[in-house]
Amino acid sequence: MTDNLDLFSAPVPADIAQPAIKIKALRDQLNHWAHQYYVLDEPTVPDAEYDRVFRELQALEAAHPDLVTPDSPTQRVIGAVMEGLAPVRHTVPMLSIHTETDTEATGAQAFDARVRRELGLTDADPAIEYVAEPKFDGLAMSLRYENGRLVQAATRGDGEVGEDVTHNIRTIRQIPLTLPDGVPSLLEVRGEVYMRRADFDALNERQREQGGKTFVNPRNAAAGAVRQLDSSITAQRPLSFFAYGLGAITPPAEGGPVFRTHFEMLQTLKAWGFPVAAQVQVAVGATELVAFHQQVGASRDALPYDIDGVVYKVNRLDLQRDLGFKTREPRWAVAHKYPAQEMATRIEGIDVQVGRTGKITPVARLAPVFVGGVTVTNATLHNLFEIRKKGVRVGDTVIVRRAGDVIPEVVGVMPGKRTGYVPNFQMPKACPVCGSAVVREKGEANHRCTGGLFCAAQRKEAILHFAARRAMDIEGLGDKLVDQLVDANVIRTLPDLYRLGLTSLIALERMAEKSAQNVLAALEKSKQTTLPRFLFGLGLRHVGEATAKDLARHFGTLDAIMDASVEQLLEVNDVGPVVAQSLHTFFAQPHNREVVEQLRACGVTWPEGPVAERAPQILAGKTVVLTGTLPTLSRDAAKDMLEAAGAKVAGSVSKKTSYVVAGEEAGSKLAKARELGVPVLDEAGMLELLSGQGI
Numbered sequence: 001m002t003d004n005l006d007l008f009s010a011p012v013p014a015d016i017a018q019p020a021i022k023i024k025a026l027r028d029q030l031n032h033w034a035h036q037y038y039v040l041d042e043p044t045v046p047d048a049e050y051d052r053v054f055r056e057l058q059a060l061e062a063a064h065p066d067l068v069t070p071d072s073p074t075q076r077v078i079g080a081v082m083e084g085l086a087p088v089r090h091t092v093p094m095l096s097i098h099t100e101t102d103t104e105a106t107g108a109q110a111f112d113a114r115v116r117r118e119l120g121l122t123d124a125d126p127a128i129e130y131v132a133e134p135k136f137d138g139l140a141m142s143l144r145y146e147n148g149r150l151v152q153a154a155t156r157g158d159g160e161v162g163e164d165v166t167h168n169i170r171t172i173r174q175i176p177l178t179l180p181d182g183v184p185s186l187l188e189v190r191g192e193v194y195m196r197r198a199d200f201d202a203l204n205e206r207q208r209e210q211g212g213k214t215f216v217n218p219r220n221a222a223a224g225a226v227r228q229l230d231s232s233i234t235a236q237r238p239l240s241f242f243a244y245g246l247g248a249i250t251p252p253a254e255g256g257p258v259f260r261t262h263f264e265m266l267q268t269l270k271a272w273g274f275p276v277a278a279q280v281q282v283a284v285g286a287t288e289l290v291a292f293h294q295q296v297g298a299s300r301d302a303l304p305y306d307i308d309g310v311v312y313k314v315n316r317l318d319l320q321r322d323l324g325f326k327t328r329e330p331r332w333a334v335a336h337k338y339p340a341q342e343m344a345t346r347i348e349g350i351d352v353q354v355g356r357t358g359k360i361t362p363v364a365r366l367a368p369v370f371v372g373g374v375t376v377t378n379a380t381l382h383n384l385f386e387i388r389k390k391g392v393r394v395g396d397t398v399i400v401r402r403a404g405d406v407i408p409e410v411v412g413v414m415p416g417k418r419t420g421y422v423p424n425f426q427m428p429k430a431c432p433v434c435g436s437a438v439v440r441e442k443g444e445a446n447h448r449c450t451g452g453l454f455c456a457a458q459r460k461e462a463i464l465h466f467a468a469r470r471a472m473d474i475e476g477l478g479d480k481l482v483d484q485l486v487d488a489n490v491i492r493t494l495p496d497l498y499r500l501g502l503t504s505l506i507a508l509e510r511m512a513e514k515s516a517q518n519v520l521a522a523l524e525k526s527k528q529t530t531l532p533r534f535l536f537g538l539g540l541r542h543v544g545e546a547t548a549k550d551l552a553r554h555f556g557t558l559d560a561i562m563d564a565s566v567e568q569l570l571e572v573n574d575v576g577p578v579v580a581q582s583l584h585t586f587f588a589q590p591h592n593r594e595v596v597e598q599l600r601a602c603g604v605t606w607p608e609g610p611v612a613e614r615a616p617q618i619l620a621g622k623t624v625v626l627t628g629t630l631p632t633l634s635r636d637a638a639k640d641m642l643e644a645a646g647a648k649v650a651g652s653v654s655k656k657t658s659y660v661v662a663g664e665e666a667g668s669k670l671a672k673a674r675e676l677g678v679p680v681l682d683e684a685g686m687l688e689l690l691s692g693q694g695i
C-alpha cells in the first residue's frame with residue numbers, strides 16, 4: 001500500500017514510462033483504490049476509472065509477460081475478508097463473468113459468435129437459446145439452506161472464501177428463512193443483494209439530515225450494510241435480493257431435482273419463494289439478445305434499482321457443461337455493460353438554486369461528462385455541510401453519479417493536487433433570485449431563502465407542485481411554461497392560473513393557439529378535484545399526499561381543517577406536533593386563506609361533506625398491498641378506492657397485511673403472501689370487498 005500516487009489527476013512523468021516502473025505504479029494505485037473500496041467501504045474513484053487503469057495494467061503485462069507477478073491485481077480476484085466476520089469456504093466457487101465492454105448492442109453478437117464457435121456449430125445450425133437477465137449492481141451472495149432452513153449466508157470474497165454474514169442477511173425480508181416442503185435437503189441459492197434507489201435516496205437523505213455519513217451509491221451502501229458486525233444496523237438499511245443461480249444442491253442421484261435449463265431452474269426458485277427479476281427472459285439467437293440489450297437499456301432509468309449491464313447465459317444446462325470454464329469465468333455467460341453511472345469530471349463553478357420550500361441548493365457546474373447514458377453539466381452538491389464534508393472546491397476533479405431520473409449528484413472528490421489556493425465555497429447571504437435574507441435554522445443542514453412566495457423561484461416551484469399529476473393534475477403546465485408565466489409577471493399567485501386567457505397565453509413565445517387552448521382546457525378540467533389533491537397541491541411544508549388524505553378523511557371539509565386547533569389536528573392519524581403546527585400557522589395567515597378563497601371563487605371545487613356522509617370506512621384498520629397489473633384499474637385508482645374505504649395501502653407484505661390484491665405479473669409479494677397465508681384477491685375480489693360483501 002502506498003500513499004496516493006494520483007495517476008489519474010497527475011500525468012505520468014516521462015521517467016516512469018519504463019515498463020517495470022510503470023507497472024509497479026499502476027499496481028500500487030489499483031491496490032490503494034481496492035483497499036479503500038473493499039476494506040474501508042469508501043471508494044474514491046469511479047469504477048470506470050478503476051477499470052481503465054486495470055486494463056492499462058493488463059495490456060502492459062501482456063506486452064511484458066516476464067514482469068507478471070502472482071501478487072499483481074490482475075492475477076487475483078480482489079476481496080479482502082474483513083476482520084470480525086468468519087471466513088466461509090464456498091463448496092462450489094463463486095465465479096465472475098467475462099465482461100463485454102462494448103456498450104453498443106452489437107456486443108451480444110460477439111458473444112453469440114463465440115459460443116457457436118466453441119460448440120462447433122456452423123451457420124446451418126439453429127440459433128442458440130439464451131436467458132437474458134439484468135446485471136444487478138449490488139453484491140453477490142450465497143444462501144445455504146439445509147432441510148428448508150436458511151443456515152448460512154456468505155459474501156463472494158475472493159470466490160473461494162467469503163465472509164459469514166448470516167446474521168445480517170436474516171434481516172432482509174425478501175429472503176425466505178424457511179422454504180416450502182419438498183425442496184432439496186441441500187440448496188445453495190446465489191443472487192444479488194442490492195438496495196433499491198428510492199431506499200438509497202431516503203437513507204442518504206436521513207443521513208444528511210442527521211449529519212451522518214452518506215453513501216456513494218446503492219451498491220456501496222448495500223455492501224456496507226451487509227458487512228456490519230451488528231445486525232441491528234443492517235436492519236435499518238433496507239436491502240433487497242434477486243436470485244440468479246445455484247451453488248451446491250442435492251444431486252439427482254440422491255433425489256435432487258433435475259433441471260434441463262437455466263430458465264426452468266429460475267422459475268423453480270421463484271416458486272420456492274425467491275425474488276426473480278421480472279425482466280429475465282429467454283432470448284433466441286443474437287438478434288433477440290441485441291433486442292434485449294436495447295429494451296432494458298431504454299427502460300434502465302425507470303427501473304427501481306441500479307443495473308450496470310445485462311447478463312446472457314446459455315439456457316440449456318447440458319450445453320453449459322459442454323462449454324465449461326476458462327480460469328474463473330464460465331464460457332457460457334457474459335456480462336454486457338451499459339454506460340457507467342459514475343464518471344469523473346472537473347467542477348468549473350458552484351452556483352445555488354432556490355427550491356419550492358426556499359431551500360438553497362449548491363449546484364456544481366461541470367465540464368460536460370457522459371454519465372448514465374446522457375451528457376451532464378450540472379450536479380447537486382446538496383448543502384453546505386456536504387460540500388465541507390467532501391472537501392469540494394472549484395477546480396477539483398469529482399465523481400458524478402447519475403442513475404435513473406434522479407438529479408445527478410457529486411458523490412466525492414478524486415484525490416488530486418490543487419495547483420493553487422482555491423477559496424472555500426460560501427453560501428450567499430441574500431437569495432440570488434429575490435434578494436431576501438438567506439438563513440439556516442438551528443439544527444438544520446439546509447439554508448433557506450426567507451422570501452416565501454415573494455421569491456419568484458419559490459413561486460415557480462409552488463405552481464409546478466400545484467399543477468403536478470398527483471395534485472391538481474394540470475396537463476401541459478410544465479416548467480418551461482411556468483418559467484415564462486412567472487418571468488412575464490402574468491402569474492403571481494395560484495388563483496392567477498385560473499384567470500389566464502387565450503390572449504395572454506398566445507402572447508408568450510413559442511405558444512401556438514392550439515397549445516394555448518389545450519392548457520386552458522386542462523385548467524378547466526382540473527377545477528373538479530378532490531380535497532386531498534387540493535390540500536396536497538397547496539404545498540404546505542410537511543403535508544405530503546398521505547397526510548393530505550388523512551386530514552380529508554378525518555375532517556371531511558376544508559373549512560373544518562382551516563379552523564382546527566393544534567389539538568384537534570393532533571387527533572388525526574400520523575399527524576404529529578410539527579405537522580399540526582405547520583398547518584395551523586399556515587391557515588392562521590390571512591393571505592393564505594385569501595388564496596384558498598380566490599381559488600374557490602375561480603370555480604375550483606371538490607366533493608365534501610360532514611364525515612358521516614363519506615364512504616363507509618369498511619376497511620378501517622386493514623392493511624392492503626397491491627401488486628402486479630390489474631385488468632381494468634390503474635394502481636392509483638385502486639389505491640384511492642381502498643383508502644377511501646379506510647384501508648392503509650402498504651408497499652410490502654408482512655404478517656400484519658390483511659389482503660394482497662394481485663394482478664398480472666405479480667412477483668415476490670404474491671409469493672410472500674402465500675408463504676404467510678395472507679388472503680390474496682384479484683381485482684374482482686377487491687371490488688366485492690369494497691362493496692361490503694366478502695368481509
Ligand code: IVH
Nearest residue numbers: 095096097133134135136139140244311330
Ligand atoms: S451470474 C457463473 N447473473 O456480477 C456466473 N451474476 O462477475 C455467476 N451479477 O458479482 C454470476 N447480476 O454478483 C450473474 N444476473 C446476474 C447477475 C450477476 C449481477 C454480479 C454477480 C457478480 C458479478 C459476476
